[in-house]
Amino acid sequence: MTIDYTGLYINGDWTPSSGSNVIDVISPTTEQQIGSVPEATQSDVDDAVEAARAAFDGPDGWGSWAPSRRAEVLGRFADELESRAEETSSRVSSQNGMPIQLARQFEGGFPPVLLRYFGDMAAKQEDEIRPGMLGGSTLVTRSPIGVVGAITPWNVPQAITFLKLAPALAAGCTVVLKPSPETVLDAFLMAEAAIAAGMPAGVLNIVPGGRELGAYLVSHPGIDKVSFTGSTAAGKSIARTCGEMLRPVTLELGGKSxxxxxxxxxxxxxxxxxxxxxxxxxxxxxxxxxxxxxxxxxxxxxxxxxxxxxxxxxxxxxxxxxxxxxxxxxxxxxxxxxxxxxxxxxxxxxxxxxxxxxxxxxxxxxxxxxxxxxxxxxxxxxxxxxxxxxxxxxxxxxxxxxxxxxxxxxxxxxxxxxxxxxxxxxxxxxxxxxxxxxxxxxxxxPTAPFGGIKNSGIGRELGPEGLASYQQLKSIYLDVR
Structure with a gap:
């Protein structure tokens, strides 16, 4: 029996793709098809970005919620993922060949830990008042960057996804996620968990596809930040696009350690x-x-x-x-x-x-x-x-x-x-x-910044630095004379 989906997860519900292409998932062990999902189109990405923008900017937008309120949703999301941990691990192993014992640790166990860690961190974060050198003081505030375009690879798909999702959602950002076409069945199971957790519509959207779709997401005018894990060659291309647009980007790339x-x-x-x-x-x-x-x-x-x-x-x-x-x-x-x-x-x-x-x-x-x-x-x-x-x-x-x-x-x-x-x-x-x-x-x-130098990337994930990468700082000068 194969695992087949007929809709994309956009704006909090299963939505038919605007195209007709399908991603067939092939087992690396049996070389047989084990599932399928619709392949997203550029139009689907447009819809996902629009939904994420509305969820962020709306009257009760995710970005304006109190961090403690967001943490409650992330806690429920973590609970739902835990209840699906064995199925998640099995789907990942079946798609990319990861040994199941490792999948249980990385793919089933790590995402809920990250959701709770970053949700709690954001809930405890407070604005800072710094004494000035010129007689006044400064109020330093942190606010979410906005709509994040996240692109993840096939090798450790769920753990790497939540290196991005957990801090982004905790910070108040909304996300359009493009998983790798090799590992989409776990991403759609994650969408089921998000629905069960009561994730507000548009806060998380999933648009599977290949490199061309990823490039379209990176260059989309509705995206405020890009977070990418993958090859150095692809990372350099993304960096060029984000540089031209002056768009914040985190790149976790290759290694030869x-x-x-x-x-x-x-x-x-x-x-x-x-x-x-x-x-x-x-x-x-x-x-x-x-x-x-x-x-x-x-x-x-x-x-x-x-x-x-x-x-x-x-x-x-x-x-x-x-x-x-x-x-x-x-x-x-x-x-x-x-x-x-x-x-x-x-x-x-x-x-x-x-x-x-x-x-x-x-x-x-x-x-x-x-x-x-x-x-x-x-x-x-x-x-x-x-x-x-x-x-x-x-x-x-x-x-x-x-x-x-x-x-x-x-x-x-x-x-x-x-x-x-x-x-x-x-x-x-x-x-x-x-x-x-x-x-x-x-x-x-989870408490320590992770990332590389040279051709291994730009920026850091995990730790307080991981949360900070999805926040904007504002200085409000007080007592100015």
């Missing part, structure tokens, strides 16, 4: 955390440390440890509880990863495990977890984002060289340091050019 193993590290004792920081979600997460830097004095040992890890991972149906590596999201993505494996071999890298499709899988877009040794920092697989279960292990002589190699990248999103001395790791992390770095692991905590 370094996992730096220091000479005192006990990698085997932290192997589960190392897996989560390097190969999680079949290698399809932008902050993963896919460049592993190992001291030359312990290089062979480190390669062996990582190779044993990759060899021991359970490959299989993402809906099975014991699966650690599922299929890649699409045949095109598998072709891309296999192309990089060939480039790695052509540059002189040595495959210690993997490098092929698992022989035990008759269907599905699977690639074995692959480890390359003897990789140099100039090799293609050490510089370009692969977005699959492929690790490149690069040797270094001393800490100075490790820092140089780690920072020799166009990206700067994530990273991790592996050491027996956390203080040493923290000091080393300060020298890494990246927006985020973990010590003996990597976790995006």
């Amino acid at each position: 370094a996992a730096v193993v220091l000479d005192d590290a006990d990698l085997a004792a932290n192997i589960e955390s190392f897996f989560a920081a390097t190969l999680l979600n079949n290698g399809q997460i932008c902050w993963l440390g896919t460049r592993v830097l190992a001291p030359r004095s312990r290089y062979a040992e480190t390669v062996d440890t990582i190779t044993d890890l990759a060899k021991g991972l359970k490959i299989g149906d993402p809906l099975s509880d014991d699966t650690q590596i599922g299929p890649l999201v699409s045949s095109r993505q598998r072709d891309r990863v296999e192309g990089y494996i060939e480039k790695g071999k052509g540059d002189g890298g040595r495959i210690t495990t993997g490098g092929a499709r698992p022989g035990s899988m008759d269907t599905g877009w699977f690639v074995e977890p692959t480890v390359f040794a003897d990789v140099q920092t100039g090799h293609t697989i050490a510089q370009e984002e692969i977005f699959g279960p492929v690790l490149a292990v690069i040797p270094y002589d001393d800490e100075a060289e490790a820092v140089k190699i780690a920072n020799h990248s166009d990206y700067g999103l994530g990273g991790s340091i592996w050491t027996a001395d956390p203080d040493r790791g923290a000091q080393f992390a300060r020298r890494i050019a990246s927006g985020t770095v973990g010590i003996n692991g990597y976790v995006n905590d």
Whole structure:
């Protein structure tokens, strides 16, 4: 049985699309269709933006509500999402190959946490009075930016969606969301939760489609801010459009992060955390440390440890509880990863495990977890984002060289340091050019700003900074003489 929708979620209800095209959702495991939704048109985007504007500006507009009142709605939204958490997790795994145990954490569990966190933060936020230097004082107020155009990817669709939705809605913004066509069934289930929670009409609207529709949303004159997660190439195009329009934009883009193993590290004792920081979600997460830097004095040992890890991972149906590596999201993505494996071999890298499709899988877009040794920092697989279960292990002589190699990248999103001395790791992390770095692991905590530098993006999500990115500041000068 397939999951099929006949309408788009616009202005608080299911609305027929103005076009006739349909997005067919294909399982990366069975290669069979598992559902469908209408593909939105530019006219549908116009309707969604108009609904979002009316919901924001109306007589009882969402932007004018007391933050505590908005928090109550977000709390109900969180409750409804929790009641659908298992179905959400199953839909995501079925669409993109994410192992179900991970989907339960990221896709089922994280969104309600973010809704409550940002709703509570906004409800407690107060205006600020600052004493002036010239004799008076200033009242600093915060107000919602307005209508947000949010564009999300397929790899962690619900968690990334709520990196945007939770702070935007808590701040008082209304949202037009364009999910990736690969993962739309979870977005429509989220719409069902919004309806059940009593979300006011027009506050959230969902218009699935491809790149062209995303470009139309970004350039729409009714949008006040854009928030995008995706490729660096697409992010640069969005940045150009927003720059021309002087439109605020948050960009969370690609990564090629370094996992730096220091000479005192006990990698085997932290192997589960190392897996989560390097190969999680079949290698399809932008902050993963896919460049592993190992001291030359312990290089062979480190390669062996990582190779044993990759060899021991359970490959299989993402809906099975014991699966650690599922299929890649699409045949095109598998072709891309296999192309990089060939480039790695052509540059002189040595495959210690993997490098092929698992022989035990008759269907599905699977690639074995692959480890390359003897990789140099100039090799293609050490510089370009692969977005699959492929690790490149690069040797270094001393800490100075490790820092140089780690920072020799166009990206700067994530990273991790592996050491027996956390203080040493923290000091080393300060020298890494990246927006985020973990010590003996990597976790995006809701309280901490997340985002990248260089080709990894602009702006921050999560933490108070995530809420602030959807607010405008106004200074009201008091006691002026």
